[in-house]
Amino acid sequence: MTPRVTIKTVAQAAGVSPSTVSNAYNKPDQLSAAVRERVLAKAQELGYAGPDASARALRSGKAGAVGVLFTDKLSYAFSDPYAVGFLAGLAEVAEEFTTSLLLMPISSVDIESGTNAVRQAAIDTAAIFCVDHGHPALEMLKNRGIPMVSTQRGHDLADGWVAIDELDSAAAMGEHLARLGHRDVVVLVDNHQATSSQPIELDFDQIGCDDCELRIAGLRKTMPDARFRVVSGGHNAFGSGLAAAGWVLDSQDRPTAIAGLSDVQALGAMEAMKTRGLVPGRDLTVTGFDDIPAAETAGLTTIRQPIKDKGRAVGRLLLDPNETERHLTMPTELVVRASSGPAPRN
């Protein structure tokens, strides 16, 4: 293997100091155009690809990347258009600041490996996307002194958040359901701890997902007289909603409404109804959360939140030094469609 071409090599070949070569790349106004051209030409000739990223990162203390932390496996995360929308917004801002995105899935099950990944990641700042309060990876980041912006309000370790009012939003949905006369609700939640996709009923203190808890609390607030059950079919995905709702529908004790805490789960629930010949909104009410594009097509009643804007705002808080606001609450809106209807009278 031939010895690697470094700044030093180029400097010698071009008859200048290493500093000058560095400046040729990073601070063009610090040297004469003639020398700069000569240096760059020599570099090209030697096959030098420019300053090494790691070395630069070490010396300058800037990695040029934003870490993005997901609770779920990436493969799950990508299956939810909500996550994808968020990422798209974040990416938009990152591009503007010529910064890359470093995706880091941190499992709730194999905590150690995720924490390790976070420890080793070369990042300047981090976006915390739906990661539960108390995950060690957050403390790790705090320890590393990496500024974090979260999509949840609760994170005291984070330096800022961009969130919706989970409780109020869910309360709006609860009001809608209450008005329709529903008093028996099954809530579909994402269970990060799940190892199988076997649907299970959870106790309220077993949920272990901050946002889910808040949303349930919101529903209860405006539906004080209703009976609530919490069911999970595993991770946040269409298939989980399908499985969980199927299990509920096949049971002896059907509710009058199924409230998915995400659209993908709710869409799965609608599918479960259809395969059983049931019509959402007539035979049973299904509601979602997020308002992803497919929700409109499917006629799903849901809570709209500005997904992409959320991503953009997180990006600004992380990258734009002029951004002084540290806490943003995004607006939400109840979108009523065909999947919700009056509860049967008995």
Place this chain on the structure above:
Amino acid sequence: MTPRVTIKTVAQAAGVSPSTVSNAYNKPDQLSAAVRERVLAKAQELGYAGPDASARALRSGKAGAVGVLFTDKLSYAFSDPYAVGFLAGLAEVAEEFTTSLLLMPISSVDIESGTNAVRQAAIDTAAIFCVDHGHPALEMLKNRGIPMVSTQRGHDLADGWVAIDELDSAAAMGEHLARLGHRDVVVLVDNHQATSSQPIELDFDQIGCDDCELRIAGLRKTMPDARFRVVSGGHNAFGSGLAAAGWVLDSQDRPTAIAGLSDVQALGAMEAMKTRGLVPGRDLTVTGFDDIPAAETAGLTTIRQPIKDKGRAVGRLLLDPNETERHLTMPTELVVRASSGPAPRN
């Protein structure tokens, strides 16, 4: 600001050498359990978060990240479930090797900034996702000595590829269309160079997208007598398909079939038909490419390709040293649904 806690600090506090501290983290079997425990305890006490990522990357020559290159802006990329599926597959393998994904959009318009981003990225290997042949960023990577695996066959700079037979796949679609009697086709393509979303008709040598050219060649192969026109509504997205197809439908000279070179564009075309009261498959045939989930719901005739598997395979080629195969061709399949039907007789 208090001076930063480094390996040296911890070493002194624990009464060992820096090397030992390093080993405590990276090579647990190189030191006694007792010392290791003492070191880690001391580290925790001092608030040391573990070896710095950049320094480690510099010294060891491993960044622990795979670069992912997209031609489009990330925000576009994420809007196509095809890209998302690919990413999910890749992420799955990356997780297995505890490696992160560094997302790098490289525009076809602002070439320089993308190339710069690639130059500065701290990555070990790179996945090249639908990047056109000849993009300077590829040469940059080659220069940096970074192994690349592409999703296209053509890239001679890449060290491997995982692709489908674009030409044959498209030929199968052409056969289907020919059998239905179509002889007048408008092809919807992604135009990376686009700056506006104004639909335009392109000459064949203007396309500048390798895969698109191959697919068109495939269609022509099995439809030798047909008339072909190429239209683009901009980047690869639902909206572009909608705009481009709308423009075609409103023109004096309607084709009998619109062949989208991606499902998202084709779905946009179907939408354009619907808003004009036309029924896909009856009034005009629409076909896609990829078979994303929404294609099934919409009843779109398309070419299925194993998206996620493609991502997985790319990941293996990049990360798994046991993987000896350097070139993989994935299978494709024509999926006929309601959006294609016989051409009208006149």
Place this chain on the structure above:
DNA sequence: TCGTTTTTCTAGAACGATTTAGTAGAACGA
């Protein structure tokens, strides 16, 4: 008991850049 191997730890040199402080010479104003 003595030489050999194994275990456990360390010193010091990289890794490849950027930064700081500073020098020589050109340009400038009066």
Place this chain on the structure above:
DNA sequence: TCGTTCTACTAAATCGTTCTAGAAAAACGA
């Protein structure tokens, strides 16, 4: 002409690790 400011460049220190080579101590075999 002289002092001052600019411009263009450089020497040397430094960023925080990991790696190589080797030393000291412990364990082992005969």
